[in-house]
Amino acid sequence: MSRYSLSLKSKLSLFTALLFVSTVMVLAFKLEREVRNEFETALTAQQFLRVQRVADSLDTSARERLGTLAETARAIKPQWIANPARLSQFLAEGSLHHRGFSGGLRVVAADGTTLALSPRFGDTEDIELASREFFRKIVHLGIPAIGAPLRDNVDRQPLLRMGAPIRDADGRVVAALVGTVRILVDDLFAEVKAGRLRAEEGLHVVSLKDETFVASTDPALVLSGLPAKGGGRMLDRYRDGHEGSGVGPGIKGEQELSSARRMRTAGWTVIATLPTGIAFESINSIRDKIYFGAILSSLIIPILLWLYLHGQLTPLSRAAKTLDEMTQGRMPLQPLLAEGSKEIRRLLHSFNLLQSHINEQKTSLNESAEKLRLSAKVFESSCESIVIADAAMRIVSVNRAFTEMTGHAGDEVVGRSLRMLAADQGDDQFATLVGQHLRSAEHWQGEVLHRRKSGETYPAWLHVSAIRDAEGRPGHYVFGFLDISDRKQAEERIEYMAFHDPLTGLPNRRLAMERLELAITLADRSQTRTALVFLDLDNFKTINDSFGHAVGDLLLQAVASRLMLCIRDSDTICRQGGDEFLIVLGNVADADAITVVTRKILEALAPTFNIEGKELSTSSSIGIAVFPDDGRDIDTLLKRADTAMYHAKEAGRNAYSFFTEQMNLDAVEHQQVRVGLLHAMERGEFRLHYQPQIDINSGKVIGAEALIRWQHPERGLLMPDHFIRIAEESGLIVPIGAWVLREACRQAAAWRKTGLPPLVIAVNVSAIQFKRGDIEACVRQALDESGLPANCLELELTESVLIHDTDKVLATVQRLKALGVMLSIDDFGTGYSSLSYLTRFKVDKLKIDRSFVCDLENQPGNASMVRAIIQMARSLNLTTIAEGVEDVELVNFLRRQNCQEAQGYYYSRPLAAIEFAHYLALSRAHTGVRAA
Numbered sequence: 057m058s059r060y061s062l063s064l065k066s067k068l069s070l071f072t073a074l075l076f077v078s079t080v081m082v083l084a085f086k087l088e089r090e091v092r093n094e095f096e097t098a099l100t101a102q103q104f105l106r107v108q109r110v111a112d113s114l115d116t117s118a119r120e121r122l123g124t125l126a127e128t129a130r131a132i133k134p135q136w137i138a139n140p141a142r143l144s145q146f147l148a149e150g151s152l153h154h155r156g157f158s159g160g161l162r163v164v165a166a167d168g169t170t171l172a173l174s175p176r177f178g179d180t181e182d183i184e185l186a187s188r189e190f191f192r193k194i195v196h197l198g199i200p201a202i203g204a205p206l207r208d209n210v211d212r213q214p215l216l217r218m219g220a221p222i223r224d225a226d227g228r229v230v231a232a233l234v235g236t237v238r239i240l241v242d243d244l245f246a247e248v249k250a251g252r253l254r255a256e257e258g259l260h261v262v263s264l265k266d267e268t269f270v271a272s273t274d275p276a277l278v279l280s281g282l283p284a285k286g287g288g289r290m291l292d293r294y295r296d297g298h299e300g301s302g303v304g305p306g307i308k309g310e311q312e313l314s315s316a317r318r319m320r321t322a323g324w325t326v327i328a329t330l331p332t333g334i335a336f337e338s339i340n341s342i343r344d345k346i347y348f349g350a351i352l353s354s355l356i357i358p359i360l361l362w363l364y365l366h367g368q369l370t371p372l373s374r375a376a377k378t379l380d381e382m383t384q385g386r387m388p389l390q391p392l393l394a395e396g397s398k399e400i401r402r403l404l405h406s407f408n409l410l411q412s413h414i415n416e417q418k419t420s421l422n423e424s425a426e427k428l429r430l431s432a433k434v435f436e437s438s439c440e441s442i443v444i445a446d447a448a449m450r451i452v453s454v455n456r457a458f459t460e461m462t463g464h465a466g467d468e469v470v471g472r473s474l475r476m477l478a479a480d481q482g483d484d485q486f487a488t489l490v491g492q493h494l495r496s497a498e499h500w501q502g503e504v505l506h507r508r509k510s511g512e513t514y515p516a517w518l519h520v521s522a523i524r525d526a527e528g529r530p531g532h533y534v535f536g537f538l539d540i541s542d543r544k545q546a547e548e549r550i551e552y553m554a555f556h557d558p559l560t561g562l563p564n565r566r567l568a569m570e571r572l573e574l575a576i577t578l579a580d581r582s583q584t585r586t587a588l589v590f591l592d593l594d595n596f597k598t599i600n601d602s603f604g605h606a607v608g609d610l611l612l613q614a615v616a617s618r619l620m621l622c623i624r625d626s627d628t629i630c631r632q633g634g635d636e637f638l639i640v641l642g643n644v645a646d647a648d649a650i651t652v653v654t655r656k657i658l659e660a661l662a663p664t665f666n667i668e669g670k671e672l673s674t675s676s677s678i679g680i681a682v683f684p685d686d687g688r689d690i691d692t693l694l695k696r697a698d699t700a701m702y703h704a705k706e707a708g709r710n711a712y713s714f715f716t717e718q719m720n721l722d723a724v725e726h727q728q729v730r731v732g733l734l735h736a737m738e739r740g741e742f743r744l745h746y747q748p749q750i751d752i753n754s755g756k757v758i759g760a761e762a763l764i765r766w767q768h769p770e771r772g773l774l775m776p777d778h779f780i781r782i783a784e785e786s787g788l789i790v791p792i793g794a795w796v797l798r799e800a801c802r803q804a805a806a807w808r809k810t811g812l813p814p815l816v817i818a819v820n821v822s823a824i825q826f827k828r829g830d831i832e833a834c835v836r837q838a839l840d841e842s843g844l845p846a847n848c849l850e851l852e853l854t855e856s857v858l859i860h861d862t863d864k865v866l867a868t869v870q871r872l873k874a875l876g877v878m879l880s881i882d883d884f885g886t887g888y889s890s891l892s893y894l895t896r897f898k899v900d901k902l903k904i905d906r907s908f909v910c911d912l913e914n915q916p917g918n919a920s921m922v923r924a925i926i927q928m929a930r931s932l933n934l935t936t937i938a939e940g941v942e943d944v945e946l947v948n949f950l951r952r953q954n955c956q957e958a959q960g961y962y963y964s965r966p967l968a969a970i971e972f973a974h975y976l977a978l979s980r981a982h983t984g985v986r987a988a
Contacts, residue, residue: 076357084350088343095339096313100301103328104315110248110259111317111326118218118321121156121235122200125220129233132163134224137231140171147174159208159215159236163222166195166230183209185217185234194221194232202322204266205239205279214239214279216270239278245271248326258329260307261319264295270324283307290314294325303332371400443535449474452532461539463509474535477506506537514541557631559609560616568630568638572690575628575642576683582643586683587650589639590697591619591657594675594709596635603670610667611674618660622653638697647682647714654678654712675710677701686715729782732768737791741767744799745966748975749818749937749959752951757979759816759850761959762800763966764792784824793825794834801842801849803969808844812976818850820882823857832871839875846876852903854882869897880937884925894932902929904955906940912949919949926953 128150136142143163150161163172168186185191190203200220208215219234239245248259248271261271262282269277285292289304294316306312306329313335316327381387391408441458445451451469459465462477469476501519508514518537522530555567563571572588579586593615600608612635619629619637628640639657644650658676665672679701681693696715704713736742742764749759766774783789797819804817825831839846851872857865869879880901881894894902904925908918922938929936938950941960950958967975 073357080350080353084346088346091342091346092336092339095342096303096336099313099335100315103313103330104301104317107259107315107317107326107328110328111319114245114248114261114324114326115319115321117156118202118319121237122202122218122220122321124156125218125233125235126200128161129220129222132222132231132233134222134230137163137165137171137222137224143172144174147172150174156237157235158238158241159217161236162234164191164219164232164234166232171231185232188217190217191219191232191234194219195229198223198229204263205268205270207279208238213241239271240275248273258307258327260327260329261324262327263322263324265323290316291327294327375400375403440536440538443474443477443537445474445533445535447530447532449533461508462506478504503540504537514539515544516540560613560631562616562620562637563628563630565630565632565638568628568632568640569690571628572640572693575640576688576690578642579683585644585646585685587639587641587644588681588683588693588697589641589650589654589657590679590681590694590701591637591639591676592678592701592705593635594677594705596674599672599674603667603672607667607670607672611665611672614665614667615661615674619657622656622660644682650680650682650714651712654680658710658712677704677709678712679704679715680712681715729779730786730788733779733783733786733788733792736766737795739769741769742792742795742799743767743773743968744796744803745968746803746817746972747959747966748964748972748979749816749957750963752947752955752958757813757815757976758957759818760804760972761818761820761852761966762796762803763820764796780822784822787824787828789822790825790828793822794837796820797834797838798841801838801844804848805842805844807973807976810973812973813980814848815976816848816850816878817844818852818880820852821857823854826853826857826865826868832868835872835875835877847878850878850880850901852880852882855884866897873898894934899934901935901937901957904936904938906960909938909940909946909950909960910942912946922950922955923953926955930954 132143132146136146147161147163160173160175162170162174164170164185168184168191170183170185188203190201193199193201198221200218202218203216205214205216207213215236215238217234217236219232221229222231222233224230245261248261257273259273260269260277262268263270264282267282269280269282272278283291285295288306290302290306290312293302297318299316299318301313301315303313304311306314307327311332312329313332314327314329316325318325375392378387378392382390438455439457441461442455443451443458444453451472451474454464454466454469499519499521501517504516504518505513506516516537517540518535520536521534523532523534524530555564556562557564572586575586578584596608596611599611612631616629616631616637619639623629623639623641626642630638630640632638639653641650641653657678661674661676665674679697679699681687681697681700683693686696687693700713700715704711707713743766745763745765746760747763748757749761750756751758764776764780766779768774780789783792800817800819804815808814821831835849835851838844839849873879878900879897880903881899882903883905884902902925904922908921908925912919912922926936935957936955937957937959938946938955939959941947941950941958941962943962946960947958947962964975
């Protein structure tokens with residue numbers, strides 16, 4: 057041992073001291089950070105609450121003053137506007153300039169001319185308000201407003217103005233009541249001075265829009281400009297709309313703790329600032345005390361620790377010296393004196409027990425012999441086949457289970473090599489591998505193939521353990537193995553079920569995707585193509601519902617059998633669920649090769665199927681996507697094959713279709729429109745345009761058809777043919793249709809209130825809206841909310857609404873007719889026209905479709921159709937209206953045929969509500985007016 061090596065107590069003292077000092081310093085650092093964070097959080101919250109209180113107080117004061125101005129403005133009678141003396145008298149009699157308007161009041165005409173001023177000393181008369189933004193807001197928008205702060209033209213004192221509109225009897229803004237607040241005198245900003253807690257703190261009200269100080273605890277800053285952008289990080293954040301607190305360069309460019317809160321009424325921002333050196337002065341003092349205490353304790357504790365360990369470890373040192381003497385034979389073996397701490401006494405006592413334990417070893421050997429006897433019995437009675445072999449892998453012993461499993465008796469195999477158990481008895485590779493592995497490890501296990509005495513082979517699970525001699529070399533091996541034939545068969549069944557469809561026996565989707573991935577990889581390497589065919593049976597649901605699922609399952613099995621005859625052995629067909637099948641065609645040269653297989657499939661499914669004596673017929677719609685032309689990954693190919701399949705269904709079914717990029721574009725656009733419709737109602741993007749309906753004989757406007765438009769934020773104004781079909785497919789037509797009803801009724805009622813002639817507003821009702829939406833409740837709500845008379849609302853229905861579920865539709869129509877609502881049939885003549893439902897449903901009007909009206913000259917049959925519809929309507933005492941009227945010849949033709957009403961571009965295109973009101977006003981002056 058080196059004379060300079062440290063003792064145990066020195067090592068423990070040094071290690072513990074280092075650990076303690078490190079821990080104390082880490083804890084001191086964490087404590088200092090936590091205290092600083094807590095302090096900063098509390099100070100930040102306190103400052104922000106103060107800013108919030110000041111901002112809320114200023115907001116309240118500003119709203120109260122605006123409210124006072126608005127109340128006084130409403131008290132000014134319109135006829136006083138032409139009487140400045142009366143206005144001055146009214147202002148003088150009031151006391152508003154004593155209640156928050158230290159700069160006085162004035163009444164200003166809409167053109168900016170001052171009509172009256174009070175008091176005369178309160179503000180200069182020479183001011184220009186017409187160009188002020190807040191004045192334009194008052195005059196044009198008719199709302200109270202606060203102006204930007206500015207300096208008085210005479211005494212250059214800072215002031216700001218606020219005002220409220222003065223209206224005439226018709227509600228038009230004719231003037232404004234403007235009050236002036238002197239910022240340094242008036243008590244509007246008294247809260248700014250009162251809100252400061254210490255002299256170093258700054259409290260400011262700034263207009264970020266005007267880049268100006270409105271008020272401040274530093275009067276010199278009032279109406280001065282804010283630092284330029286980039287001059288203060290926190291000010292730049294407040295410019296970006298941030299509200300809250302933070303540390304950074306502030307208004308004066310120095311490091312500050314600042315908080316900001318925006319005033320909602322005036323749009324100003326209240327900012328409180330405090331230099332960080334003052335704000336965090338207390339925490340710096342606390343930090344110094346924490347670190348001082350940590351350093352002091354780091355010096356004292358190690359000394360105390362060394363003294364303590366010296367006293368505790370001295371008995372252990374004496375015991376170690378005595379043991380050293382006994383092991384060298386200089387002292388007889390004897391008990392040691394138990395002294396020192398509890399742990400050391402326990403250690404010495406354990407040594408004293410060592411002698412008695414030696415005697416106990418003899419007893420332990422006898423017990424071991426008994427255990428060996430028991431082990432031998434367990435070996436013989438074990439259900440697991442056990443073989444003991446020597447180091448050369450020769451069999452030494454076997455148990456009874458071995459004989460039962462293999463058919464070999466014990467005396468037949470003892471002394472023979474383990475190779476006799478292998479399925480290939482000439483192969484000694486297994487024994488070599490196991491021997492090599494167990495030279496360094498204690499155990500080995502794995503699956504092997506064994507042979508019974510009868511020659512039958514079977515799988516076995518083998519585990520081997522090495523028994524080592526005193527030098528650690530393997531002296532014997534213990535082999536234990538189990539027959540796992542049943543388990544292997546079960547695993548094979550489970551694996552088959554995991555990758556195959558239990559109904560048809562075809563590969564399932566999981567296996568098909570693996571083979572598709574392999575086919576794509578091979579095609580990519582060989583620069584060939586792989587096709588994914590998506591097949592869906594047509595009308596399978598009808599068969600399933602009509603004949604039961606058992607028949608449907610048999611039909612799927614029969615279809616699978618025919619499909620298997622159409623593909624190569626290298627191809628894969630799977631049933632991915634329901635009546636859908638996927639076919640992977642690998643290594644195809646071109647589209648012609650794919651077409652050959654696809655046509656073969658269509659021909660194979662064309663003959664009828666005989667299922668339990670029933671003749672069943674089905675066809676298929678097939679979509680095809682090709683790698684790499686249509687996609688380079690599985691998900692893309694699946695999606696595009698599915699898209700192509702639906703295209704084949706839309707084309708009439710019993711057909712196939714290759715994917716095209718246009719299909720993808722159509723699907724993407726369809727999804728974008730559907731998602732856009734979900735938000736269009738929330739964002740108020742729908743608009744109604746109104747096309748006039750004209751009495752052909754008199755030329756008067758008698759009604760209007762409400763036509764929906766979508767003001768898309770990116771694509772502009774969209775016509776209904778861009779989104780109505782998608783709205784109907786998604787069911788969104790129900791809330792959209794309800795909105796159209798309410799808006800059309802509201803607008804019609806609004807026109808009546810303005811004195812425009814009464815007219816009937818026609819609203820189209822989708823068949824889906826009529827059946828799925830509560831149309832009666834929608835109509836009642838629209839009429840109740842708008843106040844529009846029921847006889848001024850006309851619902852336009854298509855014939856398809858009336859011919860399905862007739863009894864239910866008839867009951868609904870009768871309730872609507874009871875309300876007084878009119879009913880017309882839209883696009884009459886294009887559907888299932890019938891006299892019976894016209895009389896049964898008490899229809900009021902027939903609308904002749906534009907396809908019959910627009911092309912009378914080139915389609916003589918159209919003229920005959922129009923005459924027939926008009927004559928039939930007259931015989932049933934129904935009104936007829938023709939749409940799509942675009943020239944005077946059509947008008948003359950319709951007049952000769954006694955058609956009562958018309959609409960179309962000859963009279964006017966669909967107009968926005970304001971344009972339509974102008975059109976109505978013109979029509980009153982000149983009957984039959986036409987718009988471009």
